[in-house]
Amino acid sequence: MNSSEPGWSASETDVMDAITKIVRSDREAVLATIIDVEGNAYRRPGAKMVVTPDGSGVGSITAGCLEDEVVELARRVLEEGEPRVETYDLMEDDDVWGLGVGCNGIIDVLLEPIEDDYSPVVDTFESGGAISSVTVLEDEHETDYRFERGYYDPSDGIDSAADEFEWFGEETERAVEELLEREQSGTVTVTDADRSIKLFVDTVTAPPELVVLGTGHDVAPIVELASKNSFRVRVIGFRGADAVEERFPDAVEVSSTSPSSLRDAHEFDERTYVVVMTHNFLDDRLAIDELLRTPVPYIGLMGPRERFEEMLEDFADEDRTVGDDELERMYTPVGLDLGGGSPSQIAHSIVAELLAVDNDRTPQHLSEREGPIHRRVSSITDD
Amino acid sequence: MNSSEPGWSASETDVMDAITKIVRSDREAVLATIIDVEGNAYRRPGAKMVVTPDGSGVGSITAGCLEDEVVELARRVLEEGEPRVETYDLMEDDDVWGLGVGCNGIIDVLLEPIEDDYSPVVDTFESGGAISSVTVLEDEHETDYRFERGYYDPSDGIDSAADEFEWFGEETERAVEELLEREQSGTVTVTDADRSIKLFVDTVTAPPELVVLGTGHDVAPIVELASKNSFRVRVIGFRGADAVEERFPDAVEVSSTSPSSLRDAHEFDERTYVVVMTHNFLDDRLAIDELLRTPVPYIGLMGPRERFEEMLEDFADEDRTVGDDELERMYTPVGLDLGGGSPSQIAHSIVAELLAVDNDRTPQHLSEREGPIHRRVSSITDD
Structure with a gap:
């Protein structure tokens, strides 16, 4: 969360947590949700902001262009106790030099008191x-x-x-x-x-879950970045990892088990992403053996490719067959190829990969996905 | 920077800043640098850690496996005033169940008092x-x-x-x-x-420079993430942006100018990356017109592709020719295709793109870059 503007860059999980607190208490607040956009808006329908009676907000519906006005309107919604839809026209053509709000699109916002329903x-x-x-x-x-x-x-x-x-x-x-x-x-x-x-x-x-296996220093930057990106992060270590809980303030849970008890210790399902980084070959191998028996869609393994191939060799020695459907869920070396070897850069590349897999995207430049830039016909004929 | 372990996940810029402070003061400290690795180490040669006489460190040379030992040895180097090379053998075969340090490779570390030279x-x-x-x-x-x-x-x-x-x-x-x-x-x-x-x-x-044009709420998460990844970040806004300096604590400078004075206000060179996100069509267009006249390798433009095509149309109307070499430096929509539309996710995708371009990488899964996983011959014959 951004230190200077804590509410605005809240993750989707932060926003939903704020709503949950209101629903389960006597407190009041207004939920503002983008319900429709036309043109070039910063956020999509479904983007939410919670406004409390003191005028503070959690979440964002524009790049900061409308938030003040929405807070103002939310006060009225609280007073009147009735939902309403407000249309904000930020079309660029209306921008006046030096006066334009600097934001774009026509945005419909539903404002409603947060109720038990x-x-x-x-x-x-x-x-x-x-x-x-x-x-x-x-x-x-x-x-x-x-x-x-x-x-x-x-x-x-x-x-x-x-x-x-x-x-x-x-x-x-x-x-x-x-x-x-x-x-x-x-x-x-x-x-x-x-x-x-x-x-x-x-x-x-619900946000996907990230389970990080390992408690080395390199784990904390990943926990922090993944939480910011709405993952619910659990850290599982082997041999007394619970003692290091304070090193992972953004994790929803830090626990300790043994590699072979992994499946008893936690439920690994289709929405669980796992990054294996104990830095111990045997622990990593035992953990992966367990994880491949679960339906997790993603197992990211830290270390060079050869390291996993050595594990495969060990599996074969033990007559443990690893099928192609299992190999497809293995991401090793873990992360996207962004270059850079500092702890932050490694964490950035891993969380980028988690986002791409979770959102079912092929990692590439957005500009490339859309193909070459087209000059419009009018501009070509003007040339 | 990780809140609980501030020194360890310091960026390369943080580490160099720490060295600079020592060189330019009367204070003493030891620089530990990885000079050679064999096997599967977390960091590469050149990774640095500064150890001050009180035993605190900035930077990392392993995933936390060696840092304590290096701090200990650094004390001796400070006392003796002589550089030394220490070899740490963390080969996995030596790991003993429950005792292994959980780290890998053979790592040679040069420890030296930081001197004026x-x-x-x-x-x-x-x-x-x-x-x-x-x-x-x-x-x-x-x-x-x-x-x-x-x-x-x-x-x-x-x-x-x-x-x-x-x-x-x-x-x-x-x-x-x-x-x-x-x-x-x-x-x-x-x-x-x-x-x-x-x-x-x-x-x-020296780290590359990132100039962000714009001062909306969506700028802060990008400044924060890019700084963590060693970019030196400048924020340039139009119309009194200097008033919002406190919103960008990680920026090395926040300044204000007009779009057409951009090149006077700052030197844009081959190591300058620019993200254009004023959310104002006219400002963005004027800025891009200026930026294309500089040698910057990267101009990321927020907003859908059509928005830039509209700019191209305007350029054509003004008989401003935009060549293919100029278009090649345009990245719009800005960012990698990771999915996700929250402010943090958008920032993550933009910084991922900056890293990939700066490190000359094709964004893809590291696991894909290396091709299909090979089972070793021994494991295949064992099957």
Whole structure:
């Protein structure tokens, strides 16, 4: 978290933690969520900011262009106790030299008092799942439904509370399901024979978990950076690692076990990323043997490639077969190839790899992904 | 910098700053430098740690395995006032279950009192250049030369002080030049007809500079992360940006100018990386027009590709031609494709791109760079 502007650069986990505290206490606060953007906005629909009655905020919805105005409006929402949608037009064409707010796009923001009915979201976030909350923005006929909310959970389907709303029909469910699968939030308009309804679908996915095996000095920069990027980080060491808990202030847990008891000590699932860095060959090898028996999608191993090949040789000596599906989950040497060998640079490259794998991206320059820069036809003919 | 272990994860710039303070004061300290590694070590030759008489250290030479022992030995070096080379054997085969230090490789460390003769290095670092210091480790015949030092500077050739040493011959110069070009440090043995000499060549290159144009809230996380990764960061804003200096504690300078005066306000050279993020279309466009007239290797522009294409259209309207060599230096959208849209994730992706470009790397998984994992012949036949 940025030391000088603590609230603004809060991670998604920080923001959800702030909401959880409000939901589970008597305190009041307003949640501001981007529900729609047009043009070149800094953040996407679903970006959130929590505003407390003292006017302080956690999270960001723009690059700082709107936050002051939103805090002001949030006070009114608290007083009136009613949700509202505010549209901010920051289109660049309107910028006046020296006066422009220096931000872009048209941004629709939903402001609402945080109520108990937000519980399904914070509960799901905490338990590691995914959920979409569906809010009625506009309903052609039944204006009473404005700001009514239902929940869609991939395992349960539509939350029971939503059964009351006839608008939660098959069409809607399909639209919501699609957004949830893509882990996206956005405003959708669902039309059937009778009428059309405008909904904001907010998909909230629990952050992935990072388990770091090892407690060397090189672990702390990774814990710090991964937490900043919304991973819930656990540090597991062997032989009394709990004694070093204070070295990892950003970890949600620091614990100690033996390599062969790893699977008893913690549940490794499809959302668990693991970086193995005990710096001890035998410990690393035993841990990887265990981890390959779990469904974890990512095992990053510190050290040169040859080191892992030596492990494979040992596995073969023990008649332990390692299949291609297992090898596919091994990332060794760990990290993206960014160069640089300082502790911070190594940590940066590892967390960059975690982000890319978690977000299903091929690591490359964004500018390359989009191909060569096109000069527009008008500019070419002007040349 | 890691809050709980402040010294260990210091950036290369932090370490050099610590050395500079010692050189320019009456204070004493010991510099420990990795001069050679065999096997799987965490850091490469040239990695440095400064140990002050109170036993505190800045920088790291292993993942924490040796630092305590080095601090202990540094006390003796301070007392005796003489450099020494210590070899630490951390080969994994020697690891004993439960006792192994959990670190790998054989590491040679040069420990030396920091003296005035280190000035050329800190001066060059400060002025933005590159230099190799050359230290005699072993000389077959002339043992008096042990730990004598010369300097090699790419512009001046061999430093005058080195003329005294006959060992600084053509062979040596070629070896040193090669390491300096690759920005590498290492131990080399130079042999001619008469004799052989073992030298440690330590190449020190000043950190690149990052200039961020803009002072929005989204700038601070980038300044913080880039500084951690050894960039010297300057923030330049338009219209009174100096008023927000306290928001960028890690920047070496925060200043204000107008877009068209950019080149007067600062020297943009081959080692200057620029991220343009004023969030104002006109400001960004004017700034880029200026920057393209400088030799900067990297101009990262925040915002979607279409935004830059609109700028190109404006340039064309003004008969400003933008050549392919100019377009090659444009990175827009800025950053690597890691996914994630939070302020920290955006900053992480931008700094990852800066590292990759500065270190001349193609962003990819390190595991992919090395190709598929090979099972060794022995393991295949055992299957």
